Amino acid sequence: MDTQKARCAECRTEISIPATYAHGDHVKCATCGTRHKVVRSGEAVRLVLADTGPLKEALSNYEMQLSRLEAELRAARASFGVGVPNGIGLGVAYAIWQVGFRDRQISMGLLWEVVAVAVLSGVLMELANYFFLAKRKAMSRLSQEIEEVEAEARALQQKIREASRV
């Protein structure tokens, strides 16, 4: 068997693996100094990380990041759209009360009040819409970040499993 080549798990540099290196032997990357274990299966040769310590550390960082993001998402969901439409409801109730229960005549004065209520409702609706969209955006950004971190964590777990099998 001749010298074979495999890539460094860290920096992807090609590393030569002489035939004398058996399954489980250690080999160091000349470029970044990362230590690997040789994995032989039949003719094929692969390298896995010899020291999974940094991977496990990175994984627990991801897990901490993940629980922080999930807490943020829960908080965003909990405060979602609470109380915002109440202002609009109050404006409408005011108009109904003025005409219906206080027997107000349709006059210029009432017309101006109705216009004021309409403008106020419009502003409130715009505000509600603005906050609604902002919150929606924050929630979808958080969900996306969570997915990315989960994918990174899965990739790390896979690497750790591979490395600990040798």
Ligand SMILES: [Zn+2]
């Ligand atoms: Zn390397």
